[in-house]
Amino acid sequence: MSIPLEDLSVTHHNDVYSAIDPAIHFGQQTYKDKVVFVTGASRGIGQEIATFYAKAGATVILVARQSAALDEVREGILKLVPGAQLATLVADVTSVKEVQTAVDDAVRKFGKLDIVVANAGKAEPMDEHHSLTQEDPDDWWRTMEVNVRGVYNVAHFSLPYLDKTSGYFVIISSSAAQMRAPFASAYCISKHAVGRLNEFVKIEHPNVKSIALHPGGILTAMSARIPQVAAYLTDTLQLPAGTTLQLTSGRFDWLNGRYVSANWDLEELELVWKEKIIANEALVSRLAVPVEIP
Template sequence: MSIPREDLPVTERHDVYPAIDPQPHFDNQTYRDKVVLITGSSRGIGQEIALFYAKSGAIVVLVARQQDTLDEVKNAIAKDVPAATIATFVADVKNTKEVQAAVEGAVEKFGKLDIVFANAGKGNEWKKPFTECDPDDWWSTMEVNVRGVYNAAHYSLPHLDKTGGYFIITSSVGAQMRRPFGSAYELSKHTLGRLNEFIKIEHPQVKSMAVHPGGILTKLADLVPEIHKYLVDTLQLPAATMLQLTSGKYDWFSGRFVSANWDLAEVEGKYKEKILAEEALVSRLAIPA
């Protein structure tokens, strides 16, 4: 799914397009010596983001719950990028101590953090009211999606302050919707939008964005078959978008919601001044004129 066109009428993208072409980053090794940590990097969007940064010269730190899946991703990236520097840390993002150990382990090993992707997430079936759902499973979605991002932010932001780095939250178009039976997922993603805004206020040296990665048929999306018809975007779309968002060109998005489906060049050319003047793309009550 994508943001309704009437909300931000720009070209809707579903795959890599000229304004986010990653090849210049690959060719020029734009992210050489940058340390990039990615939670939820054992498959799907997280794995593709890791690959794109490795191909752009970055030192990549993979974080997920199981060592065997981390090793699979590490080996796959190394096969594609033999010279890549890759480290792995096992951590459940809900576990404060494990996230702390992963972040501090990465800093101890490489000396700094430049970019952190809080990508780990959880979905649930959208079949019945939340009062008929297992309350522990409902809350588990909130814990992974909110506490997991909070934990990553809590321990990485002090290091990102030092480098003037980036903290990127994997959000969702669901953050802006209220679909029946989707309360755990959509509420958790909506909450992340506000957390993103607090990061900008409390850590102004860091560029923080809540990014909808597009509609992608990931393992998480398997739980909601009724939306599969909307999931037509490639994994390369969010990966290429992230390279652009952390390149310095789009720092003005900091503290805001961004969709990978939006043509970034059009958004900048047509709406940047208005977005900044009206403090748009944030969560707030709006009163019709």
């Protein structure tokens, strides 16, 4: 990145703040007539993002592997948003056929897709048993499959529909995409890889706005398996949900093809950094070579 992340000085947030306050979207039903497809929607971040879109008037398709968990989320949303337009589809994102069926069923039922949130993910505990040589190779690769192939599968089948609506493709990434954390190679590599995939979506599907979003440090069922980082996971589920609503509102389309953190104050990012980010083609994956190396 031409602008190092550590130099990107903006206010950091742990919860909903004024620039992403969802109240206006809820009150004005901003997303009425929009169809939103969310994977990994049976809990945590995916569940909260789906709930926010439902509150904002969208038709929401909840996608995950477990039917019972999806039904529970659906009932929970209906209690908060009586009359919400919801559908549940069972699919493992690593299965080409299941993802294709889910996407096609969603479009067959609702006629289109406007927003797709590729949220399903996987992480392993960070300990010596999960080093490159100690972890079971199949388990290591399974993390790669869920986090990379899972996102690719959803992109492959949904992008043609998003092209038609000039829609949004949001990849739930991680700050780990920019790190080299010991004993977390599969997770870090996979999140780094989908950041580059995000850039290819912009290049190959110019009608679609695609963003790789770090959701913040959130204690979810997945992250709870990593006690070394649990103390740092103090952000709320509402932070990425509110951020996602704003990123798909039209105002921040200039972030298309880039990595964004939900912790960053979006208004400051726009007012202070927008011109520099665009001019330097920043917030994308790039090899930084010291000038003294020939």
